[in-house]
Amino acid sequence: MKKINVLIFCFICLSSCTFKTPEIKNEDCCITEGLFKGKWEDYYECGLFCIEKECYAQAVEYLNQALSIKTIDKRMIRTYGVHMIDYFPHREKEWLFIL
Numbered sequence: 001m002k003k004i005n006v007l008i009f010c011f012i013c014l015s016s017c018t019f020k021t022p023e024i025k026n027e028d029c030c031i032t033e034g035l036f037k038g039k040w041e042d043y044y045e046c047g048l049f050c051i052e053k054e055c056y057a058q059a060v061e062y063l064n065q066a067l068s069i070k071t072i073d074k075r076m077i078r079t080y081g082v083h084m085i086d087y088f089p090h091r092e093k094e095w096l097f098i099l
Contacts (some may be wrong), residue, residue: 040069041079063089
């Protein structure tokens with residue numbers, strides 16, 4: 001009986017830790033894989049994916065969200081642990097306005 005209660009408790013705790021991806025107006029556009037945690041790198045990744053899929057209006061929204069959280073452009077910026085990415089949202093937005 002205690003094992004069942006522990007398993008149910010663990011299931012409830014783990015299922016409450018997940019986040020949903022933000023609502024997307026166009027079903028074919030900007031759907032990324034993985035867990036969306038609402039951090040700046042998640043918004044930046046969604047913005048880059050939208051650019052690849054040519055959904056430029058949504059890409060600008062995602063890049064603006066990323067910029068509202070982290071405003072500086074930087075090469076090899078740390079996301080977590082030793083994982084680093086190039087973070088240039090201003091440059092990406094400039095390209096979107098040119099297109």
